Amino acid sequence: MIDLRTDTLTQPTPGMRRAIAEAVVGDEQKREDPTVIALEERGADLLGHEEAVFVPTATMANQIALRLLSEPGDEVVGEASAHIFRYELGGPAVHSGLVMKTIATADGRFTPEQVRAAVNPPADLHMAPTRVLCIENTHNGGGGRVWPLEQVAAVAAEARRNGLAVHLDGARLLNAAVASGTPAAAYGREADTVTVCLSKGLGCPLGALVAGSRERMAKARRFKHLFGGAMRQAGIVAAAGLYAFDHHVERLADDHANARRLAAGLAEAGMPVRLQQVETNFVQLDAGALGLEADEAVARLRTEGVLLSFASRHGVLRAVTHLDVSAEDVEEALERIPRALTGAAPTANLAADAPTPF
Ligand SMILES: Cc1ncc(COP(=O)(O)O)c(C=O)c1O
Numbered sequence: 337m338i339d340l341r342t343d344t345l346t347q348p349t350p351g352m353r354r355a356i357a358e359a360v361v362g363d364e365q366k367r368e369d370p371t372v373i374a375l376e377e378r379g380a381d382l383l384g385h386e387e388a389v390f391v392p393t394a395t396m397a398n399q400i401a402l403r404l405l406s407e408p409g410d411e412v413v414g415e416a417s418a419h420i421f422r423y424e425l426g427g428p429a430v431h432s433g434l435v436m437k438t439i440a441t442a443d444g445r446f447t448p449e450q451v452r453a454a455v456n457p458p459a460d461l462h463m464a465p466t467r468v469l470c471i472e473n474t475h476n477g478g479g480g481r482v483w484p485l486e487q488v489a490a491v492a493a494e495a496r497r498n499g500l501a502v503h504l505d506g507a508r509l510l511n512a513a514v515a516s517g518t519p520a521a522a523y524g525r526e527a528d529t530v531t532v533c534l535s536k537g538l539g540c541p542l543g544a545l546v547a548g549s550r551e552r553m554a555k556a557r558r559f560k561h562l563f564g565g566a567m568r569q570a571g572i573v574a575a576a577g578l579y580a581f582d583h584h585v586e587r588l589a590d591d592h593a594n595a596r597r598l599a600a601g602l603a604e605a606g607m608p609v610r611l612q613q614v615e616t617n618f619v620q621l622d623a624g625a626l627g628l629e630a631d632e633a634v635a636r637l638r639t640e641g642v643l644l645s646f647a648s649r650h651g652v653l654r655a656v657t658h659l660d661v662s663a664e665d666v667e668e669a670l671e672r673i674p675r676a677l678t679g680a681a682p683t684a685n686l687a688a689d690a691p692t693p694f
Contacts, residue, residue: 338665338672341645343508343591343617343658346539352579359575364390364567371571375578379545382581383506383530384521387553388545390574391565394419394507394533397546398470399427400559401529404552405468405501408433413454413500414470416440417477417648420505421470431563435464443613444475445483448494455498469495472505473512473523477648479610480595480618480656482512485522492526502526507533507544511616514588528552537588537617538580539659543573584659591617594657594666601670607677617657624651626677633677640676642669 339345348356362368372390379388391397398420402412412428414421416438420428428434437454439446456463471491473483492502504527506512506520513520524530529548534540546556560566592615599614608625621644623633630651637644637653647654657666 337641337643338661338669339643340655340657340661340669341643342654343536343656346535346659348541348576349539349583349659351583352539352576355575355579356572359571361569361571364570365561369569369571369574371578372574375574376545378578378581379532380547382520382524383509383532383545383547384519384524385530385547385553386550388547389553389556389560390570390577391544391546391560392542392567393535394505394531394544395424395427396560396563396565397531397533397544398424398503398505399431400556400563401503401531401546401548402428402434402468402470403432403559404548404555405503405528406432406434407467409435409464410467411435411437411456411464412468412470413437413439413451413466415444415446415472415475415477417444417475418470418472418505419476419507420472422477422648434468437466441478443481444472444478445481445487446491447487448490451491451494451500452498455500458499466498467500468503469500470503470505471527472507474508474515474616474618476508476618479613479620479647479654480508480511480616481613482515482615483523484516485518485526488523488526501528503528504530506530508536508616510585511537511588511592514585515592515616534577534580537591537658538577538584540576540580541573543577545577587659588617590663591657591659591661594661594663595619595655597663598655598657598666598669601666602673605670605674607674619655619657620647620649621653621655621673622651623653623677628677636676637673640672642672642676
């Protein structure tokens, strides 16, 4: 099987397993785990903030951040297919009592004008105060798109002009940093709080960091405990994070090159992919344009030994490259995918600059 469903599937490498086995650990809840403390210090520097807090998942990191930046009854604004809104089980409403307002975009990236238009008039006593803006970089639902730093700075500046705090869901921020050549800290400094995930392209078994000011992170530690995320000998996992910072960041460029090769090969074979959309490790393939329902396409691919997942847009499949997908796997996938999906004549070829349905 060539498993391209998601970059969370990776197995720890032998080097990472050694780092895990050799980790010096203590009681993390009492701040006595030296490996967790070391990871938090590295993470704070990497993300351009005073302090970072280690948590089990990026979902928890995002939800702690929203809780820090808002009061119940406030409104949070972000892109319509953002993970925080679509895939965190209504967490902003449940954990922080927030109203969610979404901005619709084609690729996950919005403009300062869209931010301004989304802000409720502050003087209107009938409306929820708009308090937080969320940016997702790279943008998962948008096909792994990278926000240029200037665009992040522009929407963050507009948010602040309107009295909003800014949260950056950088679950895949290091993919964005490697793809754009922009330091992660430069992105991070544009936001009040930043999430980074260790268990996606970085290849750790689990873990995430949320970063911000010292004062906010002191509160973040309380919310982490409240949400059930204060751990014990968590250095076992933090050691994997430190290993990943040393060994798995620059190599994200390989995942991006593999994704580009996959997209280019599929386009050559007449498959409906949009090459210009491929900026990091995601490739979207429009099963609908082949006249196939997405679940039928996934079933055919499975029979040929390739696993793909559903993208957030209806009828679109997602292939994700990662640590456990080699260049050879990509070449093999390029044989298998068109074979699995032929018989369904292409009704559209989106490889050119055509407007996209997804
Ligand atoms: C952009 C984004 N943010 C947050 C998360 C949540 O990560 P986790 O499932 O580790 O909580 C994901 C997971 O896919 C994601 O893609």
